Amino acid sequence: MNSYRRILLTLSVMLMAVVTCYVEAQSSSDQKGDSSSAKQSVKSEFPGRKLYAHVPYITIEQLHDAYDNSVIVDSRSPFEYETLRITSAVNIPLSLDNIKYKEKLLLLAEANPGKKIIFYCNGHTCMKSYKATYKAMAIAKLDNVYAFDAGIFDWTKAYPDKAVLLGQTPVDTSKLIPKSKLNERMLPAVEFIEKADDNTIILDVRSRNQREGFYVFSRFEESISMEDKVSLNKYIEQAKAENKALFIYDAVGKQVRWLQYYLEQQNAGPYYFMKGGALAFFDIPENQFINTPVKQLTTK
Numbered sequence: 001m002n003s004y005r006r007i008l009l010t011l012s013v014m015l016m017a018v019v020t021c022y023v024e025a026q027s028s029s030d031q032k033g034d035s036s037s038a039k040q041s042v043k044s045e046f047p048g049r050k051l052y053a054h055v056p057y058i059t060i061e062q063l064h065d066a067y068d069n070s071v072i073v074d075s076r077s078p079f080e081y082e083t084l085r086i087t088s089a090v091n092i093p094l095s096l097d098n099i100k101y102k103e104k105l106l107l108l109a110e111a112n113p114g115k116k117i118i119f120y121c122n123g124h125t126c127m128k129s130y131k132a133t134y135k136a137m138a139i140a141k142l143d144n145v146y147a148f149d150a151g152i153f154d155w156t157k158a159y160p161d162k163a164v165l166l167g168q169t170p171v172d173t174s175k176l177i178p179k180s181k182l183n184e185r186m187l188p189a190v191e192f193i194e195k196a197d198d199n200t201i202i203l204d205v206r207s208r209n210q211r212e213g214f215y216v217f218s219r220f221e222e223s224i225s226m227e228d229k230v231s232l233n234k235y236i237e238q239a240k241a242e243n244k245a246l247f248i249y250d251a252v253g254k255q256v257r258w259l260q261y262y263l264e265q266q267n268a269g270p271y272y273f274m275k276g277g278a279l280a281f282f283d284i285p286e287n288q289f290i291n292t293p294v295k296q297l298t299t300k
Helices: 002-045 060-069 078-083 098-111 128-138 151-158 179-184 189-195 229-241 256-265 277-283 286-291
Strands: 070-074 084-086 116-120 145-148 163-165 200-204 245-249 271-274
Touching (some): 060 070, 060 116, 060 151, 070 084, 078 084, 078 256, 084 151, 098 116, 116 128, 116 151, 128 145, 179 256, 189 245, 189 277, 200 229, 229 256, 245 256, 271 277
Parallel strands (some): 070 116, 116 145, 200 245, 245 271
Antiparallel strands (some): 084 163
16 A cells, blocks of 8 residues: 555656646747847837947937946938937938048047047937947047937937027927828928929928939929028018918938927928938829829929
8 A cells, every 4th residue: 555655656756747847838939029029019110229239229218327427429411410409419421431530539539538439329220329339430440339229219208308499408208290290291202293383482402412413303403401591581481471371391211200399399380391302202103193283394
């Protein structure tokens, strides 16, 4: 009998061990699955981390912790920087030629020995922070550099006291313009061209390099820089006085997002942007040009 009991006890212990191992294995598998899903989610939210796997990045929490002991560089255009920026950031546009870019970074590093240099842009799907960081590594030979890829909007919403919007800080986050409001002002390329008539003032706000001799309205439009506030104000006031709408296009439909802040600040009248910018012109099927007013394709 005792032998029988010992056999039953041994079998019970063995069974419990098998069940325990199975449960632990399932738990480990679930944890790995959750971890894998989380990593996949991060990669989806920050696609640049995969595209620029060789570029070190920093999270929003890490940047906040290192804020007082880091140099923060805004890699965007001067207009974007003047519109919304991290308070302590300096502006070194990624678009600078290699010589000027290297010169400015080396001066910055020399003036801030031992400090991290952190580059940011609009974040998430914007790749400028990665490109700027890599450029600093490759051209200026700096190694204590990082990309802050969550971007200016995430930062401003999390730390409005450390951000500046149109010269004001702390930022009133209710004044951040949502994409839905931007989309209300976007017209498809064909519609934009067809509606650009005598009751509109057409502005091309691309840079000189972006134009490369091509004008959507064959130079019937006015070509100005977004940084040229004098000219912007002139056309805003002219549109009001003549009861006309401003029709504005950039290169690919992204820079006008920042121009919208200025237009709203200046209480501009009706204004619209060309969805996809000048580049969208080349996606218009030829047969759709039949209904395009002749005037729009006439040289000044």
